[in-house]
Amino acid sequence: MSSISLQMSDKMSDVCLSQTGTDKDALDPYLEQLGLQIASDGLHIQWAKGNRRHPRNWKMSRKIYDTSLVVFLELYTTAVSTSGSTAANDAIASHEFEIRKELSIFLFVSLFVNASSFLLYLIGQAIGAIVLPPYSEAFGRKNLYIASTALYSIACAVVAAVPSLAGVIVGRFLSGLVSAIPTTVVVGSIEDMFNSKDRVWVICVWAIVANLGLVAGPIMSTFITADLGWRWVFYIATIVTAVLAFVLLSIRESRPSLLLAREVATLRKITNIDHLQAANPDRVPDIRTYVRVALFRPIRLLFTELIVFVVSVMSGICVALVYLFTEALPPIYEAFGFSTRQACLPFLSLGLGMLLGLTTRYLDLRVINHHRRQGRPVLPEHKLIGFWIGTPLLAAGLWVFAWTIPAQVTNVHCVISILALVFIGYGLNEVDYVLGGYLTDSYLSYAASGLAALSVVRALLSAILPLVSTPLFSSIGNNFSVSVLAGVATIFCIVPPLFSRFGRDIRARSTFAKYSLRMYNEHSVDEDGL
Template sequence: MKATATIIKSPEESEKDVLLALLPEYGLKLAPDGLHIQWAMGNGRHPRNWRLGRKVYNTALIVFMEFFTTAISTAGSTAANNAVHEFHIQKELSIFCFVSVYLIGQAIGGVIFPPYSEVFGRKKLYVASSALYSLACIVIASVPSLAGVVVGRFVCGFLSAIPTTVVVGSIEDIFNSRERVWVICIWTMFANLGLVVGPILSTFVVADSNWRWLFYLAAIVTGILTLLLLTLHESRPSLLLAQEVATLRKVTKINTLEGLNPDKAPDLRTFVRIALFRPIRLLFTELIVCTVSIVSAIAIALVYLFTEALPPIYESFGFTPKQACLPFIAIGLGLTLGLLTRCLDLRIIAHHRHHGRPLLPEDKLTGFWIGAPILAGALWLFAWTIPPAVPNISWLVSVVALVLTGYSLNEIDYVLGGYLTDSYLSYAASGLAALSLVRALLSAALPLISAPMLDRLGANFAISVLAAIATVFCVVPPLFSRIDEEGY
């Protein structure tokens, strides 16, 4: 991506001569039309030409931010169960306040932030969201009322949409297309790993103290992270180019040099049309957007349902409350297996290039073709290797099913997000906004229905319902291939 700056032509030709002489020294050049300044190839100040150490440092900080805020989102379930007696409320209301409110805030933030995420620079958004997230966690932990929980969790969820929507942009700023395949894969893996780390973290913290200490801990971690983010390097090329132009103005004394920033904040009318109406319209009028959003949302929302379902299931195996959260590690292990599928993706891409064939979005669905049947099989296996209907099978069998579940969830999330981007190109941001909205709302709803569903159906039949839904997913990859063949 090339950021540019407009030159207001000076009446003195000598000014242009001075500028042309200085541009190579500053790693810049004139565009062919002679009206713009752009980055020259190999400019070390452009984010894609940074040293590897700087790239890794920037990426590690923002990926950790996404990982930790995601962990705190699923940690709310354990806190909710612990806070029921303190606030004297029903379990469903407590889950709504600690989990669903967070995800509703995230859904709203996911709609509002994307149109503005390119305007203010990456660093400012990261620092501001981390600092305010820390303060909101303090509110949750210190205010002795349920209102403090609701306000704090909503603000945390709203702010968590910033790393979710901005990290991909930062990765695009820093890495070329080949590098991004691996970096985005790692980012997706760590983001989903946060989903399964949250219940483990919260269980161990709450077991030895009070649920409020979970949020004091979150405030401390995000507070330290805020200080580290202050050392982050801004990666938005257009803002960095504007700084280069400002330096040129000082050196050349050509005050008519002005930066042309393509990342303009939309006015209210444009915001409503693009950020609000377009994602909703795509969701209800485009079969691909609707299907991808629902399938991906259900896959990720399963983890939020498991935060309520897994502990009592493994306690029925004889696990202690602390031990009952450890099977989430199996899901986390499954997430890492996605690296093997990325190697297969690269071989498919190389094969197409070698034979001179264009690479279509459907050619990148390998992980979904594999992940959909594995998810269905894993859930069926899990459903019928756990008590009470099957009391005599080792818990290790069900844990293997969770490993496969983790692998398939990560594949579905990663592959479908990329498929949506490749299929809609200039409308990809709106398509991803629709996906994020459905995912957040469904993730907010599933924890509320998991406890009643488990009570009424029992663990075996409740998980079987999920397995049946996952089985339906297996028809989606052929559906996408048919859409591509028939051109609609």
């Protein structure tokens, strides 16, 4: 900004502050002491560059500690979510509940992770996904993490200890509601604390860990159920999440707008100037505004923002495929001659493929560093390399898997299909990670609401696919069923070039994306830029 512009800005600030009875010169020392500054409107207080109390400028050890805890919460709750199918099968085998297999899977898997009908889904997981992330943007993240984890522990205790089907229903419903917190709020916390360069790795770790939770669940529950019974899956979950709820008391609140409001409250106290207000784009003046704007924002984003809709559908299908595999893989490998315990081990191949996604992040960093050396901004479209690579590998992996498994193919060694699962795992993770990052970079401070919309779609699809997998695979067979999935993945391959070519224009026409970027540029305190 030119010196003339700076002088004009200072004069405007003096005028605005003088109208409210505030002496700017008298206020400056206090602002400097607290690392704050007057906003461009001359009326509000905002963060100054490099303020060490802003989450982006916290010590790296603090960021890693807080992020590790919430990411582990995501890992464990996701693992327990995919344990539901094994628990359902054991409950059926023991004749503990006189219900059909499909209903049992619905209760154990769908009510816990995502309801499989609109009614139960909207009552459970989707309510949490819609209501709670916007709440975290307006009122903070920490208390939500603690409360949801504690309630999660109670819900698991109800499922494990109550000797009736009603206990399963109530416990799973409550679990579905509160499980929305780690799934949809974690990325918002990451965006609070890390700039674009660091987010490449942090969101990558989060995506891999979350997806590893999906594949770890069936393995964990198979061995626990075999030795201790299905109820111990939930007894152990009760203990782990209870301890985690206590440990989460040690994390810090990371929502910058909430922290800024506290800083300005301190400024008012030491200056005795009661009318000072924080520049707060997340401010919700009353409950009616919160309901009208914040609560319906995820749904509005889903149906009015093309990027949010496409990302939600694609990412939702990819995650739902893992839930489908929790039902489909064990019978397939039992047909190869595997035992019940051995039949869950091919999930490790999916996990290995997901871990290989770390190698793609080096390509992301090369692109980012190249643009920065040339002084050019790094756009969200510049970070789609993994999307370009992952979609064809996902399709190829599914096609190979489809025609190297029984019943139509019986003369191919099981190792071939297991290797195909590595490519499937890599592709699933890349699509999920890159699209999650693309959504975060496109909507920045409203990332949690955008991801809440994604979670709604993901929840619905993750509930439906495990329910339809048994009739689908039994009616047309393993090979043709997986071929249907491979065909869908093949269609996905046209999306990366479309996003790369038209993504910037789509964002330029988006009211939410433009507003979020403007708020970011005005209130950013990053020392290293985006």
